[in-house]
Amino acid sequence: MINSWTLLHARVHQTLRQRQLLKKDRRLLVAVSGGQDSLCLMKLLLDLQPKWNWQLAIAHCDHRWSTDTGIAEHVEKLARQWDIPFYLKTAEQIAETEAAAREWRYHALIEIAQEQGFEAIVTGHTLSDRAETLLYNLIRGAGADGLSALTWQRSLTPKIELIRPLLNVSRAETLEFCQKFQLPVWEDAANQNLNYARNRIRTDLLPYLQTHFNPRVETALAQTAELLRAEVEYLEASASQLLQQAMTGEPIKLNRFCLRGTPLALQRRVMRQFLQQCLSQAPTFEQIEALTNLINAPNRTRTPPFPGGAVAEVQGDWIILRC
Numbered sequence: 001m002i003n004s005w006t007l008l009h010a011r012v013h014q015t016l017r018q019r020q021l022l023k024k025d026r027r028l029l030v031a032v033s034g035g036q037d038s039l040c041l042m043k044l045l046l047d048l049q050p051k052w053n054w055q056l057a058i059a060h061c062d063h064r065w066s067t068d069t070g071i072a073e074h075v076e077k078l079a080r081q082w083d084i085p086f087y088l089k090t091a092e093q094i095a096e097t098e099a100a101a102r103e104w105r106y107h108a109l110i111e112i113a114q115e116q117g118f119e120a121i122v123t124g125h126t127l128s129d130r131a132e133t134l135l136y137n138l139i140r141g142a143g144a145d146g147l148s149a150l151t152w153q154r155s156l157t158p159k160i161e162l163i164r165p166l167l168n169v170s171r172a173e174t175l176e177f178c179q180k181f182q183l184p185v186w187e188d189a190a191n192q193n194l195n196y197a198r199n200r201i202r203t204d205l206l207p208y209l210q211t212h213f214n215p216r217v218e219t220a221l222a223q224t225a226e227l228l229r230a231e232v233e234y235l236e237a238s239a240s241q242l243l244q245q246a247m248t249g250e251p252i253k254l255n256r257f258c259l260r261g262t263p264l265a266l267q268r269r270v271m272r273q274f275l276q277q278c279l280s281q282a283p284t285f286e287q288i289e290a291l292t293n294l295i296n297a298p299n300r301t302r303t304p305p306f307p308g309g310a311v312a313e314v315q316g317d318w319i320i321l322r323c
């Protein structure tokens with residue numbers, strides 16, 4: 001088996017060990033779209049399987065877009081050839097946007113994992129996806145969290161982890177690997193649709209940056225994402241501790257004394273975590289700023305109403321959230 005390994009097999013094997021991403025003996029649900037990244041991932045995991053003793057299965061999500069016709073059968077056939085279980089979810093409603101399709105897909109993958117008892121969902125996101133995500137979110141005005149949004153692993157539910165073992169492998173490398181092993185890659189027509197911002201970043205912006213600025217721009221951007229991710233994790237953990245110290249009971253209130261004198265970066269994160277706990281939707285930049293400004297504001301200063309009508313108000317040393 002070792003003899004048929006390539007450099008990529010060895011690299012992924014080492015990444016899994018160093019980062020402790022996929023432990024031995026686990027039941028892994030591999031999300032396979034049929035494209036080059038997830039086929040490369042599947043083949044790598046199958047080849048590494050004897051060393052790790054995983055139980056592997058394939059999940060495919062059919063969005064029922066016209067460009068998807070035939071992919072589900074194609075992936076099912078591959079699962080049969082590889083002799084591993086195949087699970088399919090088909091969308092009841094056709095999503096109108098990329099974001100809606102993605103949201104449905106993650107729900108569908110979680111459902112399969114719960115129904116079939118898998119602890120981990122594994123996807124084929126690559127270093128190239130990481131670079132694209134960074135650029136996409138940068139243009140939209142994201143902070144460090146958005147720029148480093150594609151992470152090696154994160155919890156989808158208390159029992160299910162999402163794991164991305166190919167985050168240091170480029171799309172050029174997954175293509176080369178698929179060609180070497182003659183994997184039947186399904187060319188997804190939606191990837192060519194330049195109405196999608198992500199596709200324009202991939203086909204126009206990144207090649208431009210490569211030609212005119214840095215031939216290794218994908219790797220450079222992925223490295224920035226990796227550096228930012230470690231800082232984000234540190235700041236989020238510190239903010240979470242600070243929030244625990246500052247927040248108390250009914251009505252929910254925050255002690256301004258605890259928050260004064262801490263760096264603005266932490267104050268903003270505390271306020272975001274606070275709003276995430278209290279609001280039903282993700283807080284906006286303006287909402288976080290309005291709440292942060294109350295830390296040093298005069299008594300009785302208020303924020304504009306948050307969605308749902310709650311308002312935060314200064315009362316002495318406290319910021320009180322009134323619903």
Ligand SMILES: Nc1ncnc2c1ncn2[C@@H]1O[C@H](COP(=O)(O)OP(=O)(O)OP(=O)(O)O)[C@@H](O)[C@H]1O
Pocket residue numbers: 030031032033037038059060061062063102105122123124125129
């Ligand atoms: N239809 C699908 N069925 C199963 N898995 C899929 C499907 N589409 C994508 N995936 C999984 O997600 C990975 C990333 O795919 P892609 O880059 O097309 O999605 P994306 O919408 O950018 O995802 P994300 O929002 O998670 O970045 C694939 O390598 C594959 O593992």
